[in-house]
Every structure is written in structure tokens, then in C-alpha cells.
Amino acid sequence: MNRFLFILLFLCVALFSFSRDADEAKKVKYPGGKTYMYRVKLTDKHATPFNLSQPQDFLSAKALERRERQNIELDSTDLPINPEYIQEIAAVGVEVVSKSKWNNTLLVRCHKTDLIKKVAAFDFVSGVNKVWTSPDSIVKSRPRLQYHTEFNRWDTISQNHYGVTIDQVEMLDGVKLHNYGYTGKGMTIAVLDGGFMNADVIPCFQTIKVAGTADFVVPRSETIYKEMEHGTKVLSVLAANVPNRFVGTAPDATYWLIRCEDGESESLAEEDYWAAAVEFADSVGVDVINSSLGFHAFDDHSTDYIYSQLDGNSSMISHTASMLADKGIILVNSAGNDGMSSWKKINVPADADNIITVGAVSPNRRNAAFSSIGPTADGRVKPDVMALGSPTAVITGRGTIIKDVGTSFSTPVITGLVACLWQALRGKTAKEIIDIVVNSSDNILTPDNIYGYGIPDFWKAYMSEKKGR
Numbered sequence: 001m002n003r004f005l006f007i008l009l010f011l012c013v014a015l016f017s018f019s020r021d022a023d024e025a026k027k028v029k030y031p032g033g034k035t036y037m038y039r040v041k042l043t044d045k046h047a048t049p050f051n052l053s054q055p056q057d058f059l060s061a062k063a064l065e066r067r068e069r070q071n072i073e074l075d076s077t078d079l080p081i082n083p084e085y086i087q088e089i090a091a092v093g094v095e096v097v098s099k100s101k102w103n104n105t106l107l108v109r110c111h112k113t114d115l116i117k118k119v120a121a122f123d124f125v126s127g128v129n130k131v132w133t134s135p136d137s138i139v140k141s142r143p144r145l146q147y148h149t150e151f152n153r154w155d156t157i158s159q160n161h162y163g164v165t166i167d168q169v170e171m172l173d174g175v176k177l178h179n180y181g182y183t184g185k186g187m188t189i190a191v192l193d194g195g196f197m198n199a200d201v202i203p204c205f206q207t208i209k210v211a212g213t214a215d216f217v218v219p220r221s222e223t224i225y226k227e228m229e230h231g232t233k234v235l236s237v238l239a240a241n242v243p244n245r246f247v248g249t250a251p252d253a254t255y256w257l258i259r260c261e262d263g264e265s266e267s268l269a270e271e272d273y274w275a276a277a278v279e280f281a282d283s284v285g286v287d288v289i290n291s292s293l294g295f296h297a298f299d300d301h302s303t304d305y306i307y308s309q310l311d312g313n314s315s316m317i318s319h320t321a322s323m324l325a326d327k328g329i330i331l332v333n334s335a336g337n338d339g340m341s342s343w344k345k346i347n348v349p350a351d352a353d354n355i356i357t358v359g360a361v362s363p364n365r366r367n368a369a370f371s372s373i374g375p376t377a378d379g380r381v382k383p384d385v386m387a388l389g390s391p392t393a394v395i396t397g398r399g400t401i402i403k404d405v406g407t408s409f410s411t412p413v414i415t416g417l418v419a420c421l422w423q424a425l426r427g428k429t430a431k432e433i434i435d436i437v438v439n440s441s442d443n444i445l446t447p448d449n450i451y452g453y454g455i456p457d458f459w460k461a462y463m464s465e466k467k468g469r
Contacts, residue, residue, distance in 0.1 A: 044104075085106075151204070162175070168392055176458075184249075188286045195229065195231050204240055208241075256286060265299055267298050278329075288330045289331045295348055312380070329430055333352070337407055339369055351380075354430075355384075359371040368390035389410025420458070421437065440460045
């Protein structure tokens with residue numbers, strides 16, 4: 001080996017070693033030591049102190065009004081889990097960290113796996129499944145990003161109210177809907193994500209109507225506003241309102257910001273977090289949910305999903321998602337970004353029934369190569385609709401405007417306009433609005449599993465209902 005090649009090889013090895021050591025230096029032991037989480041399936045809700053005749057004990061007035069407006073009756077899934085069951089399970093020494101009344105399940109955490117045998121022995125427990133094992137180490141908690149108090153001067157487009165978002169709103173004919181006063185006022189949207197970095201301090205977010213925040217990831221964060229910026233970007237597409245610079249698709253809606261994605265690991269437990277998050281959203285009276293999340297592969301590959309499970313029901317998260325429209329809520333979920341991977345297909349819960357699954361297109365209205373495709377395992381067309389996602393204008397956790405790619409960002413373009421359309425057609429049910437949106441799309445006559453039913457036209461959707469099809 002000549003001297004030059006030897007030196008080059010030495011430098012490469014040294015650089016790799018330095019990079020590896022630097023990465024390791026950023027990590028710390030998992031707090032609290034080795035722990036495990038299990039999903040506990042309960043048999044019933046017998047002897048629960050809650051009653052369907054007194055729903056105000058477990059649902060807000062807003063949630064009950066939404067059901068009444070859509071003629072939706074409460075059923076046993078709405079009843080909270082029997083508190084006595086929770087107490088008995090906790091008494092064996094495990095920690096109950098999450099619960100899902102719709103699935104009648106608990107998520108429990110423990111250090112000793114033999115405690116789970118005691119949990120499984122209860123006659124009111126029908127099954128126990130391990131869904132998470134703590135990693136040996138995690139990346140150190142990161143400080144908040146520094147943020148800008150003003151946009152760059154080149155982020156202004158004169159003579160244009162929408163600024164850099166004009167293409168993504170105009171593609172769906174949303175400008176006309178806004179011009180008629182349908183900007184989301186009176187509608188409540190929940191944004192489910194992994195964090196909302198600096199959304200509480202960036203000046204352009206201060207006009208957003210935030211009803212509240214919630215965190216369902218275990219362990220809970222000190223604040224969702226110091227977690228990842230993904231949710232900040234999604235929220236900007238929906239809610240930012242800076243005339244001539246950046247205007248979202250539902251600037252006058254009210255928002256719940258909910259963390260249910262764990263940035264440190266990928267496991268089945270995140271389905272439990274998501275289920276708890278949407279049930280919370282239901283309980284506080286949310287109308288529309290934006291979920292720019294999806295799963296199919298996990299850190300423990302033995303739990304990975306296979307295509308035959310994409311039937312809208314096999315996974316806990318999709319089973320839960322398929323219930324939302326029957327609770328009077330519209331779920332808008334990203335298709336996923338696996339179109340160029342070996343998986344290619346949509347993720348869960350994008351396979352759910354009675355939701356709007358969103359793919360991504362480029363400015364020429366053609367599907368983006370990365371956008372995940374269908375069909376579902378039971379033969380339904382997916383994605384449902386398409387929006388601009390390659391790229392989408394977003395605001396980062398640093399308070400800067402960039403163009404980013406992904407179905408994560410095409411999804412809130414749709415979500416906001418769904419809320420605006422429902423504001424305009426308030427007498428419609430969740431399922432009716434879903435159908436109206438899909439039927440307004442430009443590929444409705446020849447749907448396929450790449451482009452779905454196409455790009456919806458929200459003005460056309462509105463006018464078709466006003467004129468009476």
C-alpha cells in the first residue's frame with residue numbers, strides 16, 4: 001500500500017472513530033434502569049361506577065354536543081375502564097402509565113417481568129402483550145433551539161395575502177373558501193405529533209388559538225415545546241397567520257397540541273399513546289384530528305407489521321382510528337413516505353376505515369415518488385386524497401420559513417381545509433364530510449392506489465352541497 005493510501009485510510013478510520021465516540025458521548029443511561037411495558041387487555045367493564053345516562057362525568061359538554069349534532073349515541077366503549085381493575089393491577093407492583101377505554105386496555109410498566117404473571121392471573125384480564133423494552137441508553141436531552149423573532153425579508157411575496165403558502169392552498173381551491181369567511185372559526189383541531197419546539201415563543205405563532213396541550217408519551221416531557229420541531233412545522237401549515245408571508249389552511253380554528261410520538265424509540269407502545277391521545281381529543285370535543293404519524297417497523301423487528309395486517313383493524317392503532325368517525329370526529333392521517341423503500345405501502349393507521357389518508361404531490365400535480373401507496377390488505381383504495389407535499393412551505397422550530405417534503409406536511413394542508421369545509425357545512429356528519437371531500441377530487445372516476453381519488457377541490461365540494469347535487 002503506498003504512503004498516500006495508508007494516510008487516507010488512517011484518516012478515515014480516525015474520523016469514523018471520532019464520530020462514533022462523539023455520538024456515544026451524547027448518550028446517557030436510560031433513566032430509572034431497565035424497564036418493560038405491557039399492553040393488558042381486560043375482559044369487561046362490569047361494576048364500573050360510570051353510567052351512559054350520566055356522560056357528563058367522563059365527556060365534556062363540547063364532546064356531547066358534537067355527538068348530539070350528528071345523532072350519535074354513546075355505547076360501552078365510551079365508558080371509562082373500571083377503576084377497581086386498575087387499582088388491583090397496580091397493587092401487584094406495576095405502574096399503570098396509560099389506558100384506552102375504547103379498546104379496554106391498560107399500558108403498564110415494571111422493572112421485573114415476573115410481576116406480569118400476577119397481572120395475567122386476574123380473571124378480568126384476557127391477555128398480556130409486551131410492547132416495549134427500554135433501550136440501554138438514550139441521547140441526552142437537547143436544549144431548545146435558538147429562534148428568530150422575524151422572517152427574512154425575502155420571505156415576503158408582495159400583492160399576495162398567502163405569501164409562500166399560496167401554491168399549497170390554491171391547489172385545493174381553498175382561497176375561495178377562505179374568501180367566503182370559512183377559515184376554521186368555531187372548529188377545534190387536535191394536532192398529534194412528537195413535539196412542538198418553540199411554538200410557545202416564536203412570535204408568528206402567538207396569534208394561534210391554543211386550547212391546551214397534553215402529553216401521552218412515557219416518560220412525560222418537561223414541556224412539549226422543547227421536544228422535536230416536527231409538530232411545529234405541521235402546526236404552521238394549519239394555523240400560522242402572517243399576511244403576505246405565511247397563511248395556514250385553518251388560521252381561525254382552535255387547536256389542541258398533543259404529544260404521542262416517542263422520538264427516542266419506535267415500539268408498539270406508541271400505539272397505546274396514540275389511542276390515549278385520540279380518546280382525550282374526543283373527550284374535550286375536538287372536531288378534526290391531524291395525525292402526521294405512521295408505523296410499520298419497530299426497534300424490535302419481531303413486532304413489525306406485514307402487509308396482510310393492513311386491513312384497518314389488525315393493529316390497535318388502526319382499529320382505534322376506524323372508530324373515530326363513529327364518534328363524530330374526522331381523522332386526517334399521512335400515508336407515509338415509504339414509496340421508494342422496499343416496503344412501499346401505507347403505514348398504520350393510514351389503512352383505517354372512514355378516515356382521510358393523504359399522499360403527496362409535486363407542484364405539477366403528480367405524485368411524489370416517496371409517497372406511500374395502497375391498496376389496503378382488504379382491497380380498499382389508499383391513499384384517499386393528495387396535496388402538495390413535495391415540497392410544502394413550513395415554519396421550523398427556529399422560526400424560519402423553509403420548503404420541506406413529506407406526507408407529514410401535505411396532510412395538514414388537507415386537515416385545515418376539511419375543518420373550513422365543515423365550518424361551512426356544519427349540519428353534516430363526519431362521514432358525510434369525508435365523502436364530500438373525496439368526491440370532489442380530480443381522480444374520482446378512475447381511482448388508483450398511487451394517486452388515490454386525487455386532489456380535492458374544496459370550493460367545488462362546498463358549492464356541490466350548497467346547490468344540492
